[in-house]
Amino acid sequence: MKYHSPVLLKESVDALAIKENGIYVDVTFGGGGHSKEILSRLGDSGRLFGFDQDPDALENIIEDARFTLIPENFRYISRFLRFHGVKKVDGILADLGVSSHQFDEADRGFSTRFDGDLDMRMNQKSKVSAKEVIGTYSEEKLAEILFLYGELRNSRNIAKTIVEKRQEEKIETSFQLKEALQKYLPNAVEHKILAQIFQAVRIEVNEELEVLKEFLLQTPNLLKEKGRLSVISYHSLEDRLVKRFIRTGLFIGEPEKDFFGNIEVPMQKVGKLIVPDAKEVKVNNRARSAKLRIATLKK
Structure with missing residues (x-):
């Protein structure tokens, strides 16, 4: 299964300051690019755990005794690491968002470029797909997610149009949604606005921001002293x-202040914000909006 090159590969793995015998977690395994790089720096007694809820990722499993792939959402990181007998780790890497592979699969409905079923579920077992969001959410709820997650100023008008159009005919594919909203998509900014609309629906379907919050809150308890967190967001x-x-x-x-x-x-x-250089953006367009932030446990 073809996955694109991982973004900020060297920088994000360097950020983990890998110890040969350490325990690391790649919570967004995907095509396995970051995981392979981590494994290349680990010694025989090092261990790496990967998380990915997308069944497609299972096809990229790495045959290595030091590696374990956990087919679950990384919001459950502590629970599943405990299940594998691990309480503390030396480093955690997260490459957030949708993989290029998911965007390139027309039938997953993530992309504005292809006509596909409005799905957008990263976990195919999830009950709510984009079809349910577009087809059943109230006008008020749609306006809220378009405003909060798509940062669209005219979210109320877009939501009103979706509700009106779906009463005439069901909106079940990417292109049907595009057609229904044509009046909000002038040529010059069509791609940008569509991307914001799709982003809003995708975040709602996959509870992406809630997942991220749950994950981040668990990291301080999971990291060993001086353990590292490396996060790429888009x-x-x-x-x-x-x-x-x-x-x-x-x-x-x-945060509350103490007596002093x-x-x-x-x-x-740790260090400053890292963004890809022009060379990487030229080779991998997905890198253009990437931001890498690094932190360490304060103890």
């Missing part, structure tokens, strides 16, 4: 959560 909603969590340990509000005015935060950032 849009501002994800990046904001990662940045805020590293800075404050929270997603909203500010100090704040207790679990993580500490």
Whole structure:
């Protein structure tokens, strides 16, 4: 199964400061690119766990005694590592968002380029697909997700149009959705606006921001002293959560100060924000919006 080159491969794995005998987790296994790089730096007693809920990823399994693939959503990272007898790890890598492979599979419904069923489920066993979101959500609920997850200013008008159009005819494919919303898609910005609409629906279908929050909250308890967290995000909603969590340990509000005015935060950032160079963006278009943030356990 063809998967594209992983983004910021060297930088994100360097960020883990790998110890030969360490235990590491790649929570977004996908095509296995990051995992292979981690394994290449581990000694015989090192261990790597991969997480991926997409059945397609199972076809890329790495035959290596040091590697275990867990076919689950990484929101359950602590539970499944415990099941494998692991309480603490030396490093965790996350390459968020949808893989290029998922975008390229027309029948998964992730891409605005192909006509496919409105699906967008990363886990094919999930009950709610994009078809349910577009076909059954109330106008108010649709407007909310388009505004919050797609950052669309005219979310109310788009939601109203979806509800009106689906009363005339079911909206079940990518191109039917595109056609229904044609008046909001002037040529110059058609791709950008469609991408925002698809992003909003995809985030809702896969609970992506909730998953990310649940995952991040577990990392301080999972990492060993000086353990590293390396996270690549692709849009501002994800990046904001990662940045805020590293800075404050929270997603909203500010951490409480102690008697001396100090704040207790679990993580500490390592280095500056890393983005791909022009050469990488030219070779891999998906890299253009990538941001890598690195943190270590503060102890």
